[in-house]
Amino acid sequence: MNLKLKIWRQAGPKAEGHFMEYLARDVSEDMSFLEMLDVVNHDLIKQGKEPVEFDSDCREGICGTCGFVINGNPHGPDIATTVCQLHMRRFKDGDEITIEPFRAKAFPIVRDLTIDRGSFDRIIQSGGYISVNTGNAQDANNLPVPKQDADMAFANAACIGCGACVAACKNASASLFTSAKISHLGLLPQGQPERESRVLNMVAQMDAEGFGSCTNIGACSAACPKEISLESIARMNRDHLRAKIARR
């Protein structure tokens, strides 16, 4: 199939960006979306034009490196799918596809489709862990965890930190990302001692990074490749209120 692409090009963080049009020819339906872009880049290089800069790494949907907006949807049209897992059989000959980076004040553009998500790391630094040094932990089975709790913690721990939730949110809120970590650790017995300080610090850091507020629309959860539930945000808000009162 042949496709018409409109891709965001931006030389650097401070440069002005604009859409450029490209043709993708002879695209096979077995290609992944990123392999289609590889071919476009290969042609650009052959023509002496600089390729489109985009991030990707594992290409199996687990590292969270890739991600951009396709026709208005973060990671493209399929639910629970990262860009690298999206395959061209989802598109048809003659389609026009608009590709632009995840946009948020807290995700500055590095170049073309590549962004800086350091703000996510700083949110985790502010409290997204259990403070335990290496060595001398008790035997793992001394602390049984009900399967239901462990499974729910796991569902939240599955977050890949890609930033699609932020890109999907009209307020560019990082609430789904932050609440996933708060839920993962807060649902486990090991996470209890720091539960209050964790939620207070992480929410404060999220605000300090310039992410917007949550207005419970749910676009984040719909765009999330790991289907993190909106319930996690409710859990975070509940914990936050409780911690605020407890620490008055």
Added chain:
Amino acid sequence: MSDKKLDSKVPEGPIQQKWDKHLFDMKLVNPANKRKHTVLVVGTGLAGASAAASLAELGYHVKSFCIQDSPRRAHSIAAQGGINAAKNYPSDGDSVYRLFYDTVKGGDFRAREANVYRLAQISRQIIDQCVAQGVPFAREYGGLLDNRSFGGAQVSRTFYARGQTGQQLLIGAYQALMRQVNLKNVDLYVRREMLDLVVVDGKARGITVRNLITGEIESYAGDAVVLSTGGYGNVYYLSTNAMNSNATAAWRCHRKGAYFANPCYTQIHPTCIPRSGEHQSKLTLMSESLRNDGRVWAPKAKGDKRPPQQIPESERDYYLERVYPSFGNLAPRDVASRQAKFRVDEGHGVGPTGEAVFLDFADAIKRLGKDKVSEKYGNLFEMYEKITGENPYEVPMRIYPAVHYTMGGLWVDYNLQSTIPGLHVLGEANFSDHGANRLGASALMQGLADGYFVIPATLSDYLARNKFDKLDTNHEAFQQSQKEVKGRLDQLLGIRGSIPVGDIHRDLGKIMWNYVGMGRTAAGLKKAIDEIGVLRKKFWEDVKILGTQDYKNMELERAGRVADFLELGELMARDALHREESCGGHFREEYQTPDNEAQRNDDKFAYVAAWESKSSGHGQLNWELHKEDLKFEYVKLAQRSYK
């Protein structure tokens, strides 16, 4: 006799007591002095992140570097199946000794016994540590940890978190690292690619990196360098490794004097999704855990193109169950891969390319129900469907072997120190504990053992025993290193040829897969050496890299990595040619038993082959071989049998 330069420094005494005794014998650094030492940790996968966090917890000042935009994205994250530990929770006969024995045997008797025993001992602490950090391992209804079995073992010792064990363990280590960043014990440098090791007075004292965003060349000084930058599977172009996984940091250390050990030991994983065309950029693994419940088969008739549902039971060859009745579908990886290759070579392959066999879940779904199968493997089934468009609950998966892991790497002693004092190498980047073949669920174990438990002890000993002159990056060695790095980048950008980097990488991959892949011959390996030499020349004369080095330039990044693969690939072929035996992942077609199993030659080749670089430039490459003899005092050398 082992080469004098290769002192393994294995402690004296019975194997069960070596590590404990060593822990006592090693010197400690006074708490007040610890913060005066800066340690540079390169890479933030399981080994690097756990090492950086643990060293910082001890009080050292750590600088942590990664090429990704966040340490959480290192390729350890993609490990699916699980992590081994000799916990014996299921009471099915496991023990430290059995894990040790299985690992040495699985590695086809080409690993250092003392290292493997230590790994098995530490395995139990790893699980405790990870659970304390909040890693959500799979649990049973009673709330206790669940285990499953993996290839090459007859006990269930694998802990897992659905098909995302690597992700969960890495997030655990990442969080420990972020905690230390918050405490200001770790300085974090993301999107930095290590391009040179700085050696001063014979000791590793720093690194030179490229800031991938600004293009700036930066140097950092420290008292030791800990390299945990992963393996070199991408030399094959197509592999299950991430796109950015590369050997450059390790290779630059090799060119600075670190010996490279057993480069020919590469692991071809039996269950990957087959390639679909020339555009393919990487291959996706389907976890070995699937072989717990999936049955591997090929049609008995050659060229049988019927859909699998229409092939009756009597016309299917469940060849792993037939050839290896006691291990069946859980035969080790090298064995299972070769058997798949035999079927395909004989014309029993399936799918559009004929390069695949079936992995069938029909029986498991009948026995366990679809829900139970989905709970265990749901994310893997979804991943398969996204890539192939086929539903594995209804149609058997098509699988074929693909390059997955590299057992070879920089040579290290028992303390994980390379032949350059002060350069320590962890995880997949070292040649380590897996011998000629790694068992499933052992990579995560080794990465975390090295990072959480071995290096904090052995690096302290190194720092306590050595004196360190104050040094900063104005020292001439750093200036020289920066000059060399910039010169090399200028040279690459100055070529302005006609061939995109990717095309040369793909050509290299074809040479490697055809001649240094699952089956190797002397004639093929000689051909590979010649062809790689020609390709390397072509690269340096005619590669096309656009733009400049002053901003994010992914083609330039890639070019540097491919340039190093073009040297490493040759060394792999040379190592494979010199090793005139078959063992584990290294299968020389000339050396096989009558029933096509690997035929070792213990009299001549029971050693680690460590190669010293004797090259300058990238034209004619030369190496000198050093040997570390392997002694087996506890495990009896035997022909491996999984029958």
